[in-house]
Amino acid sequence: MSGQIDIGWAAPPFGMKELKEGKIRILIRGNEAPSLRGQTVRTIIVNADALKNKKDAILRFVAGYREAVDWMYADPKAIDMYAEKMKLDRDLIASLIKEFHPKEALQTDEMKDMAGIQRDAVKLKFIDAPLTQAQLAELIQIPPRNK
Numbered sequence: 001m002s003g004q005i006d007i008g009w010a011a012p013p014f015g016m017k018e019l020k021e022g023k024i025r026i027l028i029r030g031n032e033a034p035s036l037r038g039q040t041v042r043t044i045i046v047n048a049d050a051l052k053n054k055k056d057a058i059l060r061f062v063a064g065y066r067e068a069v070d071w072m073y074a075d076p077k078a079i080d081m082y083a084e085k086m087k088l089d090r091d092l093i094a095s096l097i098k099e100f101h102p103k104e105a106l107q108t109d110e111m112k113d114m115a116g117i118q119r120d121a122v123k124l125k126f127i128d129a130p131l132t133q134a135q136l137a138e139l140i141q142i143p144p145r146n147k
Contacts, residue, residue, distance in 0.1 A: 012096040039113035
């Protein structure tokens with residue numbers, strides 16, 4: 001480290017080794033910002049034509065994604081595999097998953113705080129005005145979970 005003060009943004013596992021060694025520290029986390037707390041900030045999107053023409057494949061992808069997430073949080077081998085892939089200590093990976101990547105953060109069943117999302121989208125000029133209920137219903141199509 002250069003000894004200079006600097007800031008940056010990162011998502012674990014990047015920086016975790018340096019954090020554990022005391023070389024860096026966390027000043028604030030994204031979920032500590034009141035405007036983002038409880039808001040969906042990541043999503044999986046699909047092209048409208050692909051949804052129309054390949055709906056069955058997309059529904060299978062969503063089911064597979066959900067199954068993979070369920071497995072990752074249920075089977076300890078997932079942590080071992082991730083630690084090996086990232087070439088990091090298993091205990092470090094286990095603690096960062098608990099602290100930074102709770103399973104709830106990967107939920108795929110709803111978009112949370114649509115009012116806040118739309119407010120930010122208008123403020124940042126991604127859209128001119130909030131979407132209507134009909135537009136939202138067309139835009140956000142979350143398949144139900146398989147039983």
